[in-house]
Structure formats: structure tokens, C-alpha cells
Amino acid sequence: MTPEGRLSAAIDLxxxxxxxxxxxxxxxxxxxxxxxxxxxxxxxxxxxxxxWGVLRQRLRLEWWIGQTGARVTPRLLALAFLLLAxxxxxxxxxxxFDGGRxxxxxxxxxxxxVAEQLVGKPLMGKDMPDGPRLNLPEWAxxxxxxxxxxxxxxxxxxxxxxxxxxxxxxxxxxxxxxxxAALRAEGLISETTPHSPWGLRLPHRTPITGSAAxxxxxxEVQDEGSQLIAALVAARPGMRVVDYCAGAAGKTLAMAATxxxxxxxxxxxxxxxxxxxxxxxxxxxxxxxxxxxxxxxxDRWVKRRAGSFDRVLVxxxxxxxxxxxxxxxxxxxxxxxxxxxxxxxxDEILATSAHLVKPGGRLVYATCSLLPEEDEVQVEAFLAxxxxxxxxxxxxxxxxxxxxxAPPTGAQHMLLSPxxxxxxxxxxxxxxxxx
Numbered sequence: 001m002t003p004e005g006r007l008s009a010a011i012d013l014x015x016x017x018x019x020x021x022x023x024x025x026x027x028x029x030x031x032x033x034x035x036x037x038x039x040x041x042x043x044x045x046x047x048x049x050x051x052w053g054v055l056r057q058r059l060r061l062e063w064w065i066g067q068t069g070a071r072v073t074p075r076l077l078a079l080a081f082l083l084l085a086x087x088x089x090x091x092x093x094x095x096x097f098d099g100g101r102x103x104x105x106x107x108x109x110x111x112x113x114v115a116e117q118l119v120g121k122p123l124m125g126k127d128m129p130d131g132p133r134l135n136l137p138e139w140a141x142x143x144x145x146x147x148x149x150x151x152x153x154x155x156x157x158x159x160x161x162x163x164x165x166x167x168x169x170x171x172x173x174x175x176x177x178x179x180x181a182a183l184r185a186e187g188l189i190s191e192t193t194p195h196s197p198w199g200l201r202l203p204h205r206t207p208i209t210g211s212a213a214x215x216x217x218x219x220e221v222q223d224e225g226s227q228l229i230a231a232l233v234a235a236r237p238g239m240r241v242v243d244y245c246a247g248a249a250g251k252t253l254a255m256a257a258t259x260x261x262x263x264x265x266x267x268x269x270x271x272x273x274x275x276x277x278x279x280x281x282x283x284x285x286x287x288x289x290x291x292x293x294x295x296x297x298x299d300r301w302v303k304r305r306a307g308s309f310d311r312v313l314v315x316x317x318x319x320x321x322x323x324x325x326x327x328x329x330x331x332x333x334x335x336x337x338x339x340x341x342x343x344x345x346x347d348e349i350l351a352t353s354a355h356l357v358k359p360g361g362r363l364v365y366a367t368c369s370l371l372p373e374e375d376e377v378q379v380e381a382f383l384a385x386x387x388x389x390x391x392x393x394x395x396x397x398x399x400x401x402x403x404x405x406a407p408p409t410g411a412q413h414m415l416l417s418p419x420x421x422x423x424x425x426x427x428x429x430x431x432x433x434x435x
Contacts, residue, residue, distance in 0.1 A: 001039065001040075001043040001046075001047075001102070002100065002102065002103075003096055004095075004096055004097070004098075004100060004102065004103035004104070005043075005102035005103065006043060006046045006047050006050065007050065007078060007096045007097065007103070007104055008102060008103055008104040009036070009039065009043075009047045010047045010050040010051040010054070010078060011074045011075055011078050011104050012032075013028075013029060013032050013047060013048075013051045014051055014054060014055075014074035014077060014078065015074045016028050016031075016032055017029075017051070017055070017329060018074060021332070021333060022333065024327065024329065024330070024333070025052075025055060025327070025328075025329035025333075026327070029048065029051070050078070050081075052328065053081055053085060054077050054078055054081045055328045055329045055332075056135075056160055056328040057081060057084075057085055057123065057135070057160075058077065058328070058329075058331070058332055059131060059132045059135050059136070059137065059331060059332070060084075060123055060124065060128070060132045060133075060135060061077050061080040061081060061084065061085075062077070062132075063128060063129075063132035064080055064084060064118060064121060064125075065077070065080055065114065067117070068113070068114045068117045068118070070110065070113075070114050075097075075104065075111065076111060076114055078104075079093060079097070079107070079111060079114065079115060079118075080114075080118055082096065083115060083118045083119060083121075084118060084121060084122070084123040085123050090115050090116070090119055093115065094106070094107050094112070094115070134152070134153060134156040135156060135159075135160045135331070136156055136159075136331070137331050137332070137334070137335075139335055139336040139339065140319070140321055140339075140371065143321075143370075143371035143372055143373055144156075144321070144370060144371065146372055147370055147371065147372055148370075148417075151419065151420075154419045155370075155417055155418065155419045155420075157419070158325065158417070158418035158419035159324045159325050159418055159419075159425075160324070160325060160328070161325050161418070162204075162205070162325060163205075163223075163325045163326045163418075163424065164201050164202060164203055164204070164422075165201070165202040165203075165204065165205055165206055165208065165221065166193060166199055166200070166201050166202075166221070166222060166223045166224045166227070166423075167179075167190070167199065167200045167201070167202070167208070167219045167220065167221060167222065168196070168198045168199060168200075168219065168220045168221075168222040168227050168250075168253075168254060169198045169199070169200060169218065169219055170217055170218055170219060170220060170253070170257060170285050170286070171198060171257045171258075172256070172257050172260075172261060172285065172286050172287065173216070173217055173218055173285070173286055174218045176192065176197070176198060176199075176200065178218075179200065179213060179218045179219055180192070180200055182212070182213040182218060183200070183211065183213050183219070186211050186212060186213065188202060188206060188208070188211065188213075189202075190202050193224040193227070194224075194408075194422075195224060195228060195403070195404075195405070195408050195421075196224045196227040196228055196231065196403075197231075197403065197404055198227055198231075198254070198257075199222075199224045199227050200219070201224070208221060209221075215284075217284045217285045217286055220250065220253055220254075220281070220285065221250075222250050222254070223423055223424045223426075224422075224423045225322075225368075225416040225421070225423035225424050225425075225426035226250060226251065226368075226424070226426065227254060228403070228408075228414065228416070228426070228428070229251060229313075229315070229364070229366045229414075229426060229428045230250075230251040230254035230255050230258070230313075231254070231258070231401045231402075231403055232364060232397050232398070232401050232403075232414065232428055232430055233251075233255055233258075233311050233313050233362070233364050233401075234258075234311070234362070234397070234400050234401045234402075235255040235258050235259050235263075235265065235310075235311050236258065236259060236263075237259050237260045237262035237263055238259075238262055238263045239259060239263045239264075239310040239311060240263060240264050240265075240308060240309045240310050240311075241255055241259070241263065241264070241265040241266070241309060241310060241311040241312075241313070242265070242266050242268060242309050242311070242312045242313065242353070242356055243255065243265065243266070243267045243268065243313050243315070244268050244312060244313060244314045244315075244349065244353045244356075245268070245269060245314060245315045245316060245317060245349065246267035246268055246269045246274075246275070246278060246292070246315075247269060247271075247274050247278070247315070248274055248277050248278055248281065249267045249275075249277075249278030249281055249282060249290075249292075250281075251313060251315060252265055252267040252278065252282070252287075252290055253281060253282065253285050253287060255311075255313070256282070256285070256287040256289055256290050257287075259289060261286075261287065261288050261289045262289060263289055264289055264290075264291070265289060265290045265291075266290070266291050266292070266293055267282075267290060267291070267292045267293070268292075268293045268294075268295050268301075269292075269294065269295065270294070270295045270296070272294055275292040275293075275294055278292055279292055302352055302353075302355055302356060303355070305356060306355045306356060307355070307356070307357070307358045307359070308356065308358055309356045309357060309358060309361060310358065310361045310362070311361060311362050311364065312353050312354075312356045312357050312361070312362070312363045312364070313364045313366070314349055314350060314353050314363065314364065314365050314366065315366045315367075316345075316346045316349055316350070316365065316366065316367050316374075317342060317345055317346070317349075318342055318346070318367040318368060318369040318371075318374050319334050319338060319339055319342060319369050319371060319374065320334070320368050320369065321368075321369045321370045321371055321425060322367075322368040322369055322370050322416075322417070322418075322424045322425020322426055322427075323368050323424050323425070325418055325424070326424060339371070339373070339374075342374065343373060343374065343378070346367075346374060346378050347378065347381065347382070350363075350365060350378070350382045351382070351385075351386075354382075354386055354389070354433075357433045358433070359433055359434065359435045360432070360433065360434075360435035361432070361433050362392070362430055362431065362432050362433070363389065363431045363432075363433065364428065364429070364430050364431070365378070365379055365382075365428070365429045365431065366426065366427060366428040366429075367426070367427050368424060368425060368426055369425065369427060370415075370417060370425040370427075374427070375413070375415070375427035375429075376412075376413060376427070376429070379391070379413065379429045379431070382431075383431070388433055388434045389431045389432065389433055389434070390431065390432055390434070391412060391413070391429060391430070391431055391432075392430040392431065392432050393412055394407050394409065394410075394411065394412060394413055394414050394430070395407055395410075397430040408420075408421050409421075412429075413427060413428060413429040413430075414426070414427065414428040414429075415427050
């Protein structure tokens, strides 16, 4: 593809994303390229990089377009990105739009007027409001400011960077050293993660699912922070364990490994397609002690199994603020109404799943959010209503989980962030039920 053709395809992809504002951009992108198999690998990367570059800077680009009085469109977002982020000259940007048969089409008079007003402007203007300046949506600013205080700008920069590719070694099939060697044999050079004893890290996004190590079930894609949450559950051989919001079962797989395939772990979710995908991952990983259960309205599964599990993990649905470097479109896809709805849902899930914990057992609550109201505030409200549970200090839970070294955070609960720990943003609280 020509540069003009790549720009046109990126604008088409942005159109698809903006036309489906409630759907994750990575799913839209997968469908987009699946329907355009004529786009080769190198062109696909170039188109994706351009579209994702726009999505990463969308809040700033929209602010600047707003200053011109124009209505935001995918074409103007791409144009603003070329001028402000890539520092292209106006005539160079105009040529990319009007470069022949497969181009996006020439800029009209209104678009040229916007270009003229944006020339020479910095991507991050000093007169910008805090939201676009920090590349954070206004609705999330109060919570993130309360969380990070003086380090908010540093964390904001880290949240708009690109994430490395973390892998969890499947100890049911191999060791970390052997898995690292297997990847090296395929030309994939990794380093060990600093805190997870199962983790390997590749510096850049890599199509790892095509590797022999992945196909053989030696490794899984999982952020180090997510690995640590699974470790803090401290699931052991012979236990009965529930992964209550299992999704694609990444943490189920990790816990099955710490259980050495002994005992029983149940992966629950409200989505049948997600559980079907989870079942495939479990088979590939050689997990034999796991089952899946679809949670449906009127389901009496929780009532029938009340008080019978040693460990219950609730990886709760949340705003995903901790994953914005990985999912930049979520900054614009999520709003204050979503936060309100999620807080109510988290509260309900915690109260329901608590019934499953047996006396002396543990309830582990986790999110991939950095907002206090989804994290420690939610836990404090739960504890106030459930005096039979007490928090287990992170230092204690860390040692009991057999994790090496000291915990990465010194607080009561685990809180990880991109700037401070190099992981996605995660929160985890370990709560124990009175014996």
C-alpha cells in the first residue's frame, strides 16, 4: 500500500471505532482486517499504528479541533495527528489525503481552514485544561488525582505509553527457564519479570500466538500484575476455588498451576462465549482440575454451594483505568454513568460471592482500576456490612503466597501502576472469613 492508501485505511478504521462507541477498538480492528485480507502484514501494522496513535491522543486532538470551531470527524482527527503529533507540514499532510486512486480524498475548504489554524501548535498546550493536557477524561480526574497526588503527571505519562508483552509460564508443563529457552530458539528474547516468579517480558507487542511455545501451552499472555493477583489467592493442591468473574480464565489457569492440577477450581462468568474460549485455553494448558459455570438470572448455584469454598476470587468488572496504555480507546468509551453502574455491580458481586466462602476461607477482590472508589473504598464499604470478614495485610498475604522478596507496595492492599511498577494498574485486597 502507498502512504496515502495506509492513511485512508486508518481513517476507515477510525470511522468503524467511532461508529461503535461502546465496543472495544481491538475487537473492531480484528473484524476490520478480517474483512480486508488483501492488506498485508506490514501494511496492517502501519495502518494500526496510525489509528492507535490517533486513539492514544484523541482527547488532545479533539480539544484542538474544538478550538477551531469544527466538528470532530475521523478525517480531522487523522489530519490533526499528522500536524500536531507527527509535525508534518500542511502541504505534506494535504498530499497524503490526495495521492491517487486509493487515497482518502482531498481536503475540503473547511478542513484546510482547520489545518491552517493548527499549524505550529504543540500537541500539549500549556493553556489546555488538565483533562486533555494529561490525556485523562474529565470524569476520571478527581479519582486519579486523589490516588496519585503529586505524581499524577508522571502516572498520566506512563498511562499513555505502550505496554510490554508479559507472559506467564505454565508450570504444569515447563519451568520458566525452559520456556525462556524455547522462546529464544524462536528468536524471541525475553527477560524475567521482577515480582512474579512465573513471568517473562518481551519489550514490544509480538504476535506470540503463532509461536510453538504458545501453541504447546508453555506460556500464556498475562500482565505481571494479573499474575500477582492470582498468586495472592494462594490456591493450593486439594482446595476448592472459585474464579467468580473468570472471563477468558487467565487467572483460572494460573491458579490451576499453583494447585498442581489437584482439587477443583470453577470458572464462572455471565458470558457463554467467554466461557467457551476459557474451556479451550484450559485444554491447551493441560488443566484437568477446572470446570466452567455460566451464571444466569435465577441461578441457584451460589445458594447451593454457600460456605463451601476455600478461596473465592472476584476479578470485578470495572472502568479499566489501569489498562488505558493497552486500551487507549477506553478513555473515550467509558463515562461517569459507567462508573456509577459499575460501582453498584461491584457491590452486588462482592455481597453475592461472599456467601461462597467457607469459615476460615478467603475472598480476594481485584480490579484493573486505579480509582479509589472502585478499590479500597469498595472494600471498606463491604467490610462495614460484613463484620465476619477481616483484611489480610499485603505483607502477610505475600509471604503466605510464597512470593519472592518484599511486596511491591507497602500499603494494606496491593496497588500497582504503570509508572511505579511497570505493570498495568491493578488493585487487590485479600479478605479472610472468621473461622
